[in-house]
Amino acid sequence: MSTAKNLFSGRILVDNLVPYPRMADKDREALRMIVEATDQFLEPRHADFKSWDRDAEQPPQFIQGLRELGLFGLIIPEEHGGLGLSNAGYARVLAQTSRHDSSVSLTIGAHSSIGMKGILMFGTDAQKARYLPRLARGEMIAAFCLTESSAGSDAASIRTHAQRNADGSWTLNGEKIWITNGGIADLYTVFARTESDAGKITAFIVEAKWPGVAHGKHEDKMGIRASSTTTVSFADVRVPAESVLDAEGKGFKVAMAILNNGRTGLGGGSVGGMKTVLALATEHARARRQFGRSIGEYDLVKEKIAQMTVDCFAAESAVWMVAHYIDSGFDDYSVEAAISKVFATEAMQRSAYEGLQIAGGSGFMRDYPYEQITRDSRILTIFEGTNEVLRLYIALSGLKDLGRSLGELKFALDDIFNHPIKGFGVMGDYAEKRLTQATGIGRDRISTHMPSSLRDACEVYEKYTLELAKTCDFCLRRYGKAIADRQFELKRIADIAIDLFVGLCTLARAASNSAADPKDTQSIAIANIFAQQTKRRMANNIRRITRNEDDSIRALADHILDAGGYPWDVL
Numbered sequence: 059m060s061t062a063k064n065l066f067s068g069r070i071l072v073d074n075l076v077p078y079p080r081m082a083d084k085d086r087e088a089l090r091m092i093v094e095a096t097d098q099f100l101e102p103r104h105a106d107f108k109s110w111d112r113d114a115e116q117p118p119q120f121i122q123g124l125r126e127l128g129l130f131g132l133i134i135p136e137e138h139g140g141l142g143l144s145n146a147g148y149a150r151v152l153a154q155t156s157r158h159d160s161s162v163s164l165t166i167g168a169h170s171s172i173g174m175k176g177i178l179m180f181g182t183d184a185q186k187a188r189y190l191p192r193l194a195r196g197e198m199i200a201a202f203c204l205t206e207s208s209a210g211s212d213a214a215s216i217r218t219h220a221q222r223n224a225d226g227s228w229t230l231n232g233e234k235i236w237i238t239n240g241g242i243a244d245l246y247t248v249f250a251r252t253e254s255d256a257g258k259i260t261a262f263i264v265e266a267k268w269p270g271v272a273h274g275k276h277e278d279k280m281g282i283r284a285s286s287t288t289t290v291s292f293a294d295v296r297v298p299a300e301s302v303l304d305a306e307g308k309g310f311k312v313a314m315a316i317l318n319n320g321r322t323g324l325g326g327g328s329v330g331g332m333k334t335v336l337a338l339a340t341e342h343a344r345a346r347r348q349f350g351r352s353i354g355e356y357d358l359v360k361e362k363i364a365q366m367t368v369d370c371f372a373a374e375s376a377v378w379m380v381a382h383y384i385d386s387g388f389d390d391y392s393v394e395a396a397i398s399k400v401f402a403t404e405a406m407q408r409s410a411y412e413g414l415q416i417a418g419g420s421g422f423m424r425d426y427p428y429e430q431i432t433r434d435s436r437i438l439t440i441f442e443g444t445n446e447v448l449r450l451y452i453a454l455s456g457l458k459d460l461g462r463s464l465g466e467l468k469f470a471l472d473d474i475f476n477h478p479i480k481g482f483g484v485m486g487d488y489a490e491k492r493l494t495q496a497t498g499i500g501r502d503r504i505s506t507h508m509p510s511s512l513r514d515a516c517e518v519y520e521k522y523t524l525e526l527a528k529t530c531d532f533c534l535r536r537y538g539k540a541i542a543d544r545q546f547e548l549k550r551i552a553d554i555a556i557d558l559f560v561g562l563c564t565l566a567r568a569a570s571n572s573a574a575d576p577k578d579t580q581s582i583a584i585a586n587i588f589a590q591q592t593k594r595r596m597a598n599n600i601r602r603i604t605r606n607e608d609d610s611i612r613a614l615a616d617h618i619l620d621a622g623g624y625p626w627d628v629l
């Protein structure tokens with residue numbers, strides 16, 4: 059049962075949140091050793107990271123060092139030569155590498171989170187035996203090839219195609235763009251169009267050394283400059299039949315499953331980056347004196363430091379909860395994974411911005427790390443699903459599931475995300491039933507599982523979970539199937555769901571921290587601050603469902619789109 063999707067029906071699944079998951083002692087020990095070894099390797103190379111950022115390269119000797127540390131085998135099971143880390147352990151290691159350099163995290167993350175994840179999740183025994191040991195040793199580095207020049211967010215519209223040959227093999231043609239690790243990978247997970255009754259897209263394992271496979275030049279990027287990003291092209295590449303991942307026609311499902319499963323990598327990386335910024339900002343705020351005092355003594359600087367801390371704690375709480383869901387074998391975690399990615403990546407960007415602001419002019423100088431962190435973090439809300447598209451996904455998945463719980467809506471709501479116009483046809487007496495449900499009679503209350511110091515925060519989430527259900531009711535009644543195109547409403551619904559899920563994770567973690575260490579009063583304070591902030595945001599989002607200037611905004615944007623830019627001047 060998905061915690062996030064149930065919020066849309068007014069239900070908090072307390073058992074999925076409390077107690078907050080703790081890492082097993084033996085995993086903690088193993089992880090500590092990996093983290094220490096990683097620090098020892100990366101810490102002395104900070105000057106190199108800066109120059110590799112300028113030169114846009116990651117030297118082969120450095121990649122060799124990553125191999126020797128075992129960083130390409132983090133999530134590959136021990137039986138195949140990897141370290142066999144859980145999703146939570148993996149996210150924790152990426153948090154650590156991100157504290158040093160984002161490009162390093164990208165190289166490791168694109169390999170593990172998405173590049174070879176398809177083999178782990180869908181590979182046959184033969185595919186696993188053939189590739190996983192080499193991938194674990196880093197003898198083969200992997201990349202994920204989905205995006206094309208005309209297919210970004212709309213990934214289902216790819217044109218790369220594979221034609222089946224008489225002997226069962228395939229001939230692959232097409233070009234992928236902006237592929238992380240494109241220039242250093244030995245193995246690509248490639249998505250290609252293969253029209254058949256089974257579906258339109260198929261996933262293939264393709265080796266870089268096969269004739270017809272080529273990559274373009276290293277892209278000159280704004281951030282994560284040292285990480286390899288290239289085009290990857292396929293010209294009449296013969297792909298053996300046994301290189302199909304999962305089954306013919308199942309490629310879109312494979313791509314989405316990989317991306318859902320990999321989102322904690324970006325979340326973990328964001329958390330690590332936030333910790334670095336906070337450490338830098340704290341040090342600067344203590345040392346820098348203006349008007350006779352250290353700037354950390356001024357409220358407007360304190361406000362930034364506190365907000366960065368709240369954001370980091372909240373993001374960390376959500377990311378590790380989602381990683382725990384994945385590790386515990388939950389099937390349905392895609393909405394929670396999307397929420398954790400959206401929240402953590404935006405929190406990281408806010409932290410980068412505020413950290414640089416605390417550093418003042420120094421933050422703008424290339425001698426200091428802030429400008430690189432700001433550039434590096436900019437991509438986070440764009441790749442592995444833009445945050446706009448993920449917000450639509452969060453809202454529509456929740457609405458779809460909500461409708462599914464009611465028999466008479468079952469058929470109308472199927473496939474709403476992929477085929478919006480099919481959905482939301484039959485409303486029946488839906489509204490009445492939903493309102494009854496939304497009053498919350500018989501629900502489990504999270505407040506009964508929390509210390510009294512968190513009762514007010516619990517009340518916020520209990521109240522707004524019901525408000526979310528009522529808001530969804532209202533929107534479904536008002537817009538019917540047209541809800542799929544009501545992006546302003548969907549964004550507000552998604553933002554409420556994000557605040558609720560992240561807030562509940564924060565609450566659960568604060569309660570667990572304070573139970574383990576009664577002297578830790580700050581975790582409770584963070585959960586309470588976050589609850590009050592989300593309360594204001596959620597109230598605003600709910601109010602703006604009915605009281606807004608959406609029509610004017612839409613009309614203004616249309617006017618500017620028609621005009622081709624800003625049409626006024628003072629001349």
Ligand SMILES: Cc1cc2nc3c(=O)[nH]c(=O)nc-3n(C[C@H](O)[C@H](O)[C@H](O)COP(=O)(O)OP(=O)(O)OC[C@H]3O[C@@H](n4cnc5c(N)ncnc54)[C@H](O)[C@@H]3O)c2cc1C
Nearest residue numbers: 202203204205210211236237238440441442443444446447
């Ligand atoms: C550095 C880098 C590394 C990357 N690595 C990889 C990789 O390893 N493998 C891979 O396959 N791809 C990779 N990508 C591609 C990345 O995943 C895409 O850039 C991303 O999916 C967005 O696609 P797009 O850039 O074409 O933007 P578009 O899809 O054109 O979107 C442009 C804007 O329109 C918005 N938008 C689009 N559709 C909608 C909608 N329906 N409603 C509202 N808003 C919408 C988007 O949110 C965005 O703001 C990488 C990209 C970069 C820049």
